[in-house]
Amino acid sequence: DxxxxxxxSMDCAEGRAANLPxxxxxxxxxxxxxxxxxxxxxxxxxxxxxxxxxxTNEMASxxxxxxxxxxxxxxxHATLRDTAVYYCIVRVDGGSQGNLIFGKGTKLSVxx
Amino acid sequence: DVKVTQSSRYLVKRTxxxxxxxxxxxxxxxxxxxxxxxxxxxxxxxxxxxxxKMKEKGDIPEGYSVSREKKERFSLILESASTNQxxxxxxxxxxxGTGNEKLFFGSGTQLSVL
Numbered sequence: 268d269x270x271x272x273x274x275x276s277m278d279c280a281e282g283r284a285a286n287l288p289x290x291x292x293x294x295x296x297x298x299x300x301x302x303x304x305x306x307x308x309x310x311x312x313x314x315x316x317x318x319x320x321x322x323t324n325e326m327a328s329x330x331x332x333x334x335x336x337x338x339x340x341x342x343x344h345a346t347l348r349d350t351a352v353y354y355c356i357v358r359v360d361g362g363s364q365g366n367l368i369f370g371k372g373t374k375l376s377v378x379x
Numbered sequence: 380d381v382k383v384t385q386s387s388r389y390l391v392k393r394t395x396x397x398x399x400x401x402x403x404x405x406x407x408x409x410x411x412x413x414x415x416x417x418x419x420x421x422x423x424x425x426x427x428x429x430x431x432k433m434k435e436k437g438d439i440p441e442g443y444s445v446s447r448e449k450k451e452r453f454s455l456i457l458e459s460a461s462t463n464q465x466x467x468x469x470x471x472x473x474x475x476g477t478g479n480e481k482l483f484f485g486s487g488t489q490l491s492v493l
Contacts, residue, residue, distance in 0.1 A: 371419075
């Protein structure tokens, strides 16, 4: 599975959009982009995933560039409860799911 | 919502003790996983299971064993606990199939081995 690069930390004002970038320049054509987050002292939580097209659900939007070498997770109206570490992962769909490599992620701090 | 329940939130054991960490999921998921999470090392896979009575080694199985006698329950066993097994242990489950493979995690068990 391809590696990802994320900023170590980011700040966001409460109520504003949080845009979290992820670089995955070695992504293969059959690899999906997954996002999870981990709130302090809890287990990781699935947010969203996509292959080529942009995706949106009740939690967030995922924007994948046309060349698929990078993506952005968007939390449209960040709240204090969105403070967490956000992990971007790329993996082959149908591959061994247990081998998700979480990396260090981006620590998002939402401030009042 | 899927619920993955880990039996203990905090656990303190002594070196050499046999330790059982229990995990139960309520959504009839085929796949279950045990990870440990340590500062600076991220999540590392210990063992996983794709079916009852079936188990596969992950990246760091040494010192651990698992048991899956029922579909909903996946137990992690530390045969003889050591101080380097002090860690946060996370259980996860998922449904089999492609295109919709989301892992659902429990809240974790913080194990301290003294």
